[in-house]
Amino acid sequence: MTALVDVDQLEVHFTARAGLLRSMFGRETPVVRAVDGVSFTLGKGEILCLAGESGSGKTTTGKAILRLVEPTAGKVYYAGEDVRAYNRSKLRSFRQEAQIIFQDPYESLNPRQTVFNIVAEPLEVNNLCHSLAEKEERVARALIDAGLHNPQELFLRYPHELSGGQRQRLAIAGSLVLDPKFIVADEPVSMLDLSIRAGILKLMVDLRDQKGISYLFITHDLSLAWLVSDRIAIMYLGKIVELGSADTVIKDPLHPYTRALVSVIPAPRRKVITRQSLLKGETPDPVNVPPGCRFHPRCPVALPRCREEVPPYREVRPGHFAACHLING
Amino acid sequence: MALLEVNDLTTYYKLKEGTVKACEGVSLHVDKGEALGLVGESASGKTTVALSLMKLIPENASIIGGSIKLDGKELVTATEEEMQKIRWKEISIIFQGAMNALNPVHTVGDQIAEVLKIHEKLTDKEARQRTRDLFEKVEIDPDRVREYPHEFSGGMRQRAMIAMAIACNPKLVIGDEPTTALDVMVQAQVLQLLHHLRQEIDMGLILITHDLSVVGETCDKVAVMYAGRIVELGPTETVFTRPAHPYTRALLAAFPDIEGERTMASSIPGNPPNLLYPPPGCRFHERCSEVIPVCREEQPPTITINDQHYASCHLLSRRVKS
Numbered sequence: 211m212t213a214l215v216d217v218d219q220l221e222v223h224f225t226a227r228a229g230l231l232r233s234m235f236g237r238e239t240p241v242v243r244a245v246d247g248v249s250f251t252l253g254k255g256e257i258l259c260l261a262g263e264s265g266s267g268k269t270t271t272g273k274a275i276l277r278l279v280e281p282t283a284g285k286v287y288y289a290g291e292d293v294r295a296y297n298r299s300k301l302r303s304f305r306q307e308a309q310i311i312f313q314d315p316y317e318s319l320n321p322r323q324t325v326f327n328i329v330a331e332p333l334e335v336n337n338l339c340h341s342l343a344e345k346e347e348r349v350a351r352a353l354i355d356a357g358l359h360n361p362q363e364l365f366l367r368y369p370h371e372l373s374g375g376q377r378q379r380l381a382i383a384g385s386l387v388l389d390p391k392f393i394v395a396d397e398p399v400s401m402l403d404l405s406i407r408a409g410i411l412k413l414m415v416d417l418r419d420q421k422g423i424s425y426l427f428i429t430h431d432l433s434l435a436w437l438v439s440d441r442i443a444i445m446y447l448g449k450i451v452e453l454g455s456a457d458t459v460i461k462d463p464l465h466p467y468t469r470a471l472v473s474v475i476p477a478p479r480r481k482v483i484t485r486q487s488l489l490k491g492e493t494p495d496p497v498n499v500p501p502g503c504r505f506h507p508r509c510p511v512a513l514p515r516c517r518e519e520v521p522p523y524r525e526v527r528p529g530h531f532a533a534c535h536l537i538n539g
Numbered sequence: 540m541a542l543l544e545v546n547d548l549t550t551y552y553k554l555k556e557g558t559v560k561a562c563e564g565v566s567l568h569v570d571k572g573e574a575l576g577l578v579g580e581s582a583s584g585k586t587t588v589a590l591s592l593m594k595l596i597p598e599n600a601s602i603i604g605g606s607i608k609l610d611g612k613e614l615v616t617a618t619e620e621e622m623q624k625i626r627w628k629e630i631s632i633i634f635q636g637a638m639n640a641l642n643p644v645h646t647v648g649d650q651i652a653e654v655l656k657i658h659e660k661l662t663d664k665e666a667r668q669r670t671r672d673l674f675e676k677v678e679i680d681p682d683r684v685r686e687y688p689h690e691f692s693g694g695m696r697q698r699a700m701i702a703m704a705i706a707c708n709p710k711l712v713i714g715d716e717p718t719t720a721l722d723v724m725v726q727a728q729v730l731q732l733l734h735h736l737r738q739e740i741d742m743g744l745i746l747i748t749h750d751l752s753v754v755g756e757t758c759d760k761v762a763v764m765y766a767g768r769i770v771e772l773g774p775t776e777t778v779f780t781r782p783a784h785p786y787t788r789a790l791l792a793a794f795p796d797i798e799g800e801r802t803m804a805s806s807i808p809g810n811p812p813n814l815l816y817p818p819p820g821c822r823f824h825e826r827c828s829e830v831i832p833v834c835r836e837e838q839p840p841t842i843t844i845n846d847q848h849y850a851s852c853h854l855l856s857r858r859v860k861s
Contacts (some may be wrong), residue, residue, distance in 0.1 A: 263722040373810040374581070403580040403749065404793045408806035409853050415803070430722060433795040437803055460797055474727045476752030478779050479736075483731040484757050490726050492692045 213251040213287075214392060215275060220248045220284035222267070222274045226497055240497045244270040245344050246448035247284070249523075252392075254468040255418055257425040259435035259456070261471075262445035265493050268428045271445070272394040275426065276308055277301065288392070306336055309385035313397035315377035319384075324364040329353060329383050334366055336388070349386055356383035357413050375406035382413065389421075396428045411438050432475050436460045444468045447504045450523065454530035462534045467505050503535065511536060540611060541568040542743045543592075545712055547604035550584075550591045557729040559814045561587040563767045565605070569711065574744040574753030575738060576775065578790075579764035582811055585747045588764075590717050592745070593632050594622045610710060629659050631704040633697075635716040642698060647699045648684025651706055658707045666748050677732060680693065694725035698732065705718060711743040715771075718753060732754050751794060755779060762845070766812050766822035773848030783842075783850035785827050798800040829854060 245267040251381050252258045254421040260268040273279045275286050277293060286293040288304060296304055312318040318393055329349045332338075339345040353361035357381040369377055378398060385393060395414065398406040415438060431437050435442050436456050443453040444467065452465040463469045470489045474482045484489075489508050494500060500507050506516040516535055523533035545567050552559040561583040569575050579585045590596045591606055594614060608616040609630060617625070633642040643649055651673060652666035661669060664821050671681035677698040688696055697717060704712050714733065718726040737744050746758055754761050755775060760773040763786065771784040782788045786807075795804045809826040811819050818825055824834040833853050842855040 217636050263724065304613075375810065404751075405580060405790060405807035406810070408793055408804045412803055412806075432723075433797050436797055437795050437801065457801070470724065472797075475797050476723065476726075476750065477798070478751040478755045478791060478794055479796075480752065480798070481756060483727050483734060486726055490733065492694050492725055 212254055214254045214289060215263055215426070216285075216287040217251070217271075217275060218249050218285040218287070220245055220271065220274060220286060221282045221474075221536070222270050223282045226285055234275055237449070242496050243448050243499055244496060245274060245281075246447075246499070248448070249284075250425055250453060251451065252426060253440075255422045256378040256426055256437040256441070257415070257418060257427055259427045259429060259439035259442045260445055261429055261435045262443055263430060263471075263493050265447070265450040265496060266445040267496070267521050268445050269396055270311065272426055276305070276366060277395060278309055278310070282528075306332075306388045307390055307393040308394070309388065310394040311378075311381055311385055311398050314401050315369075315374065315381045316401070318381055319377060321369055324365065325353070325367050325369070325372075325380060326381065328369070330388050332384065335453040338388075344499055349383075352383040353380075355417065356380070356410070359382065365436055373406075374402050375409060378402060379413070380408055382410075383428065386417070390423060392424045392426075394426045394428065397430070398427075399434065400429065400497035407434070414438065420474065431479070432471060444471065447493060447499060448502065448530070449533065452507065452530075452532040453536070454527075454532075458530055464526060464530070464537050465505075466509050466511050466532050466536070469508075472485050475500050541572075542571045542610060543567075543569040544606075544608040545588075545592070546606045548588065548591060548602065548607060548650050550587050552587075552597070552598065552600045552607045557815050560817055561600070561767050565764075565769055567762050567769065567772060569743045569745060571703075571710070571743060572737065572741040573760070574746060574849055576758035576761040577745055577747045577759060577764060577845055578749065578751055578754055581809060582766075583764040584767040584812065584814075585677045586715055587766050587767075589745070589747050592713060593626060593630060594619075595632075596809050599754040599780050601814065604726065626707065627654055627704075628707045629709055630713070631707070632713040633700050633711045633717045635719050639765060641696060643688055646685050646687055647691065648686075651684075651703050652698070655702055669706070670702075670819050673706055674699075676705070676736070677702045693721055694728060694791050697725075697729055700750070701729070701736070705740065705742070709742060711745070713745045713747065715747045716749070717746070717843060719748070719750070724838060726753075728737060733757060745816075751779075751790060760821065766817060767814055768791060768822060770823065770852070771850040773844070773850075783848065783855060784823075784852050785845050785854070786823050787850075789826075789828070805840070808826055809840075821851075 218450060224242040224244055226240040226242050248271055262268050274281045326349055329352055330345055333339045333345055350361040356363060358379050399410050427439055439456050442456050442459040443450045446467050452468045460472055463472050491508055502518045503516040503521050506512040513535060521533045521535045523531060526532050526537055544594055547566040550562040552561055565588055577585050580603055591602055602615055648670050655661045655666040655669050674681040674684060679695055679698050718729050720805045758775050761775045761778050762769045767784050771787045789807045792805050807826050812822060820836045821834040821839045824830045839851045839853045840856055841849050841851045844850055
């Protein structure tokens with residue numbers, strides 16, 4: 211599989227706002243290491259999931275790839291080209307091919323625009339249509355591709371007249387209208403009811419199968435990641451701690467953090483709260499990243515060296531990467 | 540006698556466009572120390588049930604029928620003055636968004652101490668001590684009582700909300716999606732805490748959630764709501780292993796199961812009905828895969844499947860008759 215996206219040691223650091231006293235006394239401004247050295251590749255037609263808890267840096271990684279936030283360091287290659295070196299016109303065409311779908315269809319859609327205008331806007335911005343008939347046809351096709359049948363009936367509706375599932379489909383139609391090759395889907399179903407989630411996920415997989423769209427699927431829900439993606443990368447505090455095929459990461463996790471996360475995947479008939487594997491505490495503040503392995507303060511099996519040495523991120527088995535001192539092989 | 544007995548509770552909202560029949564004919568009961576899960580998707584009426592039990596429904600809503608008996612006392616007819624004595628002391632609620640429910644300009648400790656001073660008539664010093672004890676109970680460092688809500692992490696805020704809810708040793712606590720905004724690991728921690736507390740202080744618990752897995756963890760029995768009605772109620776184990784209502788079955792099938800096959804979970808076609816104009820007959824009939832003609836016309840009766848397990852479905856009444 212040839213790589214469509216190649217991310218190499220990506221870093222995104224934000225300067226946190228320093229308090230008045232701190233800046234008066236000339237202390238260093240705190241730096242939030244949201245993404246701190248992330249590398250992976252995404253193949254053509256692949257669905258790769260970035261999974262992790264809130265604050266792990268998964269959304270920032272997705273945005274940095276699209277240059278919606280500027281990376282601090284590292285490289286992002288799209289179809290072999292350095293995304294960070296793009297000039298304005300290159301960036302413009304890149305953003306037609308690479309789209310993002312957000313979590314909350316209630317907020318990402320303009321409430322004052324009709325369905326037609328929402329989907330047609332990317333075409334207008336990019337000057338892609340020369341006649342109204344052509345525009346109507348492309349909008350209708352995008353709506354159908356997103357699973358909204360009878361598109362003409364929806365043209366003059368407003369987002370609030372649609373159901374939650376329809377709204378997310380509308381948001382997807384808005385990105386499909388430009389025939390994207392790569393979509394960053396940031397928690398696309400977490401605001402939706404369970405009963406309609408599967409439909410949206412199936413749509414994503416179908417679009418991959420039919421159009422060869424590649425996805426970076428960002429989610430905190432490992433069971434969804436397992437269902438939908440080819441490979442899963444687990445993030446913790448700005449770093450990938452484990453990456454492998456969906457089945458190996460869920461069924462045979464190597465990293466203690468992945469193991470803990472997998473053990474609390476909710477399912478109706480699964481009792482997890484009585485399990486010993488419940489981690490204590492919460493993810494620490496990315497301003498004060500612990501030294502050594504950043505997971506060591508919460509790790510149930512940490513060794514003394516975990517407090518000092520950063521574990522290397524390496525290929526433990528073919529195609530299965532992890533960063534942990536305790537893993538042999 | 541049950542701790543809480545709700546019979547035929549019906550709450551409607553008045554809007555410009557008409558009446559929203561958000562909760563209709565809801566009956567359930569909770570014993571001392573028992574946990575009931577109230578499950579449903581968004582707009583199924585579960586929060587309306589919670590707010591009705593607390594008598595905290597918005598101004599455009601009214602309880603138009605039924606009864607709510609807490610320890611034998613009728614709450615539907617209770618005045619606001621009486622309710623103020625009952626809330627927190629006998630029945631309390633943990634809301635979903637702890638950040639919005641806590642006041643950002645007061646320390647977390649002060650807010651809990653305030654509840655104790657008003658309802659338990661404690662002195663300032665006593666209230667402070669009790670607050671520290673409560674912090675310990677919900678596993679927060681008692682020295683953090685002086686901190687403000689924004690200094691707490693999401694999980695700690697939710698723990699503080701729990702501390703406030705149990706401050707006056709209520710007989711019944713309602714958790715309205717208490718873990719929804721939390722990460723899975725923190726969610727498991729908070730559920731574990733609720734579970735221990737329930738055993739420790741023998742409180743009744745109503746856990747309102749859209750997430751069946753949360754119920755499976757912590758509740759003795761479960762009520763499944765759809766479009767303002769309870770469609771199935773029974774012991775958690777029974778409902779999860781032998782669901783009687785097609786909606787419960789579909790909901791369980793929509794859950795991805797990592798211990799099962801890696802196949803796409805199934806979704807339920809269509810959308811829940813608009814409760815301004817609920818469909819005639821069974822409210823689920825438009826989305827039901829097993830619909831028969833009578834479902835479109837008649838509201839299904841509640842059938843007793845066996846002791847403690849009830850469901851409202853025409854298919855069941857047929858089976859019982861034949």
